[in-house]
Amino acid sequence: MSADDIRESIAERLRASRKEREMSLDKAALLTGVSKAMLGQIERRESAPTIATLWKIASGLDISFSSFFASKGGSDFRQVPFPNDRDMAIRVVFPFDAVTRMEMFEVTLTNRHHQRSPAHRFGVVEHVVTISGVLDLIHEGRVHRLGPGQSHRFHADVAHQYRAVTDTVVFQDIVCYT
Structure with missing residues (x-):
């Protein structure tokens, strides 16, 4: 894309x-x-x-x-690099499903990128699993360092941050809406 x-x-x-x-x-x-x-x-x-x-x-x-x-056909979810966030790319693994109220992304951070995320709607919960590299997930003033295979679940209705400790980190993010 x-x-x-x-x-x-x-x-x-x-x-x-x-x-x-x-x-x-x-x-x-x-x-x-x-x-x-x-x-x-x-x-x-x-x-x-x-x-x-x-x-x-x-x-x-x-x-x-x-x-x-979402592509016109609804099933073509390639990795999306953002023009204003060149060190972050997102691939939709599973688009939002109205029945499960979930969507899943694979996120790649490069060049030790530090991404600040605003609070999402009340009740939104994220499940993060690191695939490769080391990720600092910063939530409610605490740093959760996640290596490959490690995970963390948190309420994303407050501001939070993702920081690549290594040059590149890849993680999956499952977002659950209420």
Whole structure:
């Protein structure tokens, strides 16, 4: 998926979500904490949001994160590098399922990237499993160091962080919505 594909997919999902709810950019800005100007730029494909901004939008509009990357056929989930987060790539392993209320990602951090994630909606729980490298998961003031095969479950409705201790770390993240 190219940077242009990412912008287009995100723009289409944001616009469709607002239209389904008959929601103005002003109202979307209030719900997401993302400025009206930025939301407009995203919809016009003039700007690609950071991963943190995209999570704020998903949480505020009560939509799944993976819905921003669904292909037209719904099953092509390649690794997505973000233009504004070049040291982080995400691959949707399982898109959001309305029955299980879950989605699963494989996340790759390079160059000892430190990703700060805003709080998700109340009740969201993440399950993180490190595949390779060493990851510091920072949550509620505590650092949880995870090596290959190690896991941690936490409530993601507060700000949290992922920090690559090694040059590259790959981990799986299962997000469960209430």
